[in-house]
Amino acid sequence: MIKPDWNTFKTKFSENPQYNFEWLCYLLFCKEYNQDFGIFRYKNQASIETEPIVIGNDTVGWQAKFYDVALSNKKKELLSTLEKAKKYYPTITKLIFYTNQEWGQDEGTTPKGLIEIQKKAEDLNIILDWRVASFFESEFVCIKNETISKHFFLQDCFLPKLNDISKKNKLNIKSIGKRYAPNLDKYSQLNQKNIKLEDYFNSFEIEHIVDKLKGLFDTKYHYRTSLMTLNNIPNYPDYKSSYESFRSYFGEDEDFGIKEEDILDIDILFENFKNDIIDKIELLYINDIDFFITFINKFQSYLENFLEQFNLRKTLVYNKDPRQESDTFYVELDEVQSYSRLVEDTIKKIESEEFKIFEKKSMLIIGEALIGKTHLFCDIALNRLQDEKPTVLVFANLFDKNKTIIDNIISQLGMVNINEDDFLQGLNLLSTRYSSKTLIMIDAINEKEAPEIFKENIIKLNEQIKSYPNLALAMSIRDVEVNRVKTSSNEVYLDNETIQIQHKGFEGIELEAVATFCNALGVELPKIPFHITRLFINPGILFMYIELIKDSKEKMDISIINPTKVFQAYLNDLERKFYQLYSNEIDEEDEVVIEAVRTIISLWTKEDFVSFYFDYKDVKEKLKALHKKVLEFLISEGVLNKYKNEEGTKVYFTYQKFENFLLQITY
Structure with missing residues (x-):
């Protein structure tokens, strides 16, 4: 026996959970009503999943919805399902509604949404039979139809934890x-x-892009567009057609909101447009990426079309009193923010990196x-x-x-x-x-x-x-x-x-970064000449400098930051570390580390050509005279990196800015 697990179901049928839930319910419906050879249906069957079947005195239809949200959030959709079922199938007397969700009680009271839906069903003379999550845990599903249950709820592939x-x-x-x-x-x-x-x-993440789309029209724009006769506006039929065509992409039998009235309030038009579209966006499953990208592209095309029509209308002659002639178009725009600029900005947002990252x-x-x-x-x-x-x-x-x-x-x-x-x-x-x-x-x-x-x-x-x-x-x-x-x-x-x-690091917030690092590491904030603040765009350089100030044994003048001191102090610190490791082999005054990096730089520069990578064996041979362990020390400290390719083992300086400093002090 298999207990239904909706997480397993979603995981197993991630390509389209709704379609597979419909298939599960279709099999169970056919089993319950002995429809061994299936039930006739149309492509994109209206309102219900298949043609109704006649069982005794009842004409029975069924609907299946796989939801990720509470049923109370779907009240409008459920009411619409009942209305359309009666509209398209007048003889229907019973509707079985399958869903993976359950109604939630509020302190033992029946949910208002459920009461309203039940009342609508009664008004339409439809018996509404709920097959909620508990139905799928019943003996009928788990035991009598175990073969079906196993297919939909048994995980049979690799799934990492x-x-x-x-x-x-x-x-x-x-x-x-x-x-x-x-x-x-x-x-x-x-x-x-x-x-x-x-x-x-x-x-x-799709949720982030949905939020971005929701915010496109959140700003309030104060203007009104008054029309004496909409049909007399140049290109209005094209505008209306494009609007309705776009809106119809999301469903049939919609009221598209464009009325041939004396006043068209574009504020309201776009608010209605936004609300209707966002409602549909939020229904998308995580796997509906292609559909969602198509939506974004259509949304952009719609805005571009609207902008073109709007700009054409703005070129008409504005009369002082637009009511004197029925074919006059009048616009009153806020002087600060033009509507065309709003739409242009919206198009730019849709073309931004964030939308492209989602798509690619x-x-x-x-x-x-x-x-x-x-x-x-x-x-x-x-x-x-x-x-x-x-x-x-x-x-x-x-x-x-x-x-x-x-x-x-x-x-x-x-x-x-x-x-x-x-x-x-x-x-x-x-x-x-x-x-x-x-x-x-x-x-x-x-x-x-x-x-x-x-x-x-x-x-x-x-x-x-x-x-x-x-x-x-x-x-x-x-x-x-x-x-x-x-x-x-x-x-x-x-x-x-x-x-x-x-990645631009701390660009634009360099001073805040210096103050934060100093505070975090317990170092007094130094004075910073404006011309070198860009050095601290780089978090690693800043961290290295502040940490060296804190940990350095030598007294450093930190009243004014000198970028050269950052790298020189770093080298000095490495020199001390190396001496502590090999004090029995070298004198404290020996500059083994500094001489080693200078030697590498001399290998690195060849006439007018600078190579980022040099042969490990050549470097090791050159540095042997200084100390046999200095090369491995520089690698272990992260000054150098080592890697192999088909040409052999190579070494290179880890940090680009360190390379620049070494060139400066060597030549």
């Missing part, structure tokens, strides 16, 4: 050390404050070293998991070039014996259970061997993600290394199919 994914993500984040510093108060808020990075990640389901965060890309990804992942939104965060610097991208993700999650298709399908199903897209986040696709993997497979990865309606992808890359992934063979695809967002 959100709790397991969450634990693994937290362990992975902990393993990256100082690249993520959650103990720094308000870091996340600062990192996202200026360019609203969090909104970009929220844009993968793929985003690439680009930024310089230390700007906070990894920190941002960790914050977003942890916050989403806390809100029970399925999220997978992996680090590309740990990828194995002999595995596919998806197999690398599976490995970082600690999963075994799972193929790519089952894994992605499982994540897709998990989204349905939690009513949120599963976001796959891949940090630092520029590091180590990752560029070689991604430049060959990034199109395949995007297409794999796009093939599942409930999956989305976010990646990050260092700005100077974008071209290590973007090639002539994938550039056009990436530019069109992956929304690229610049």
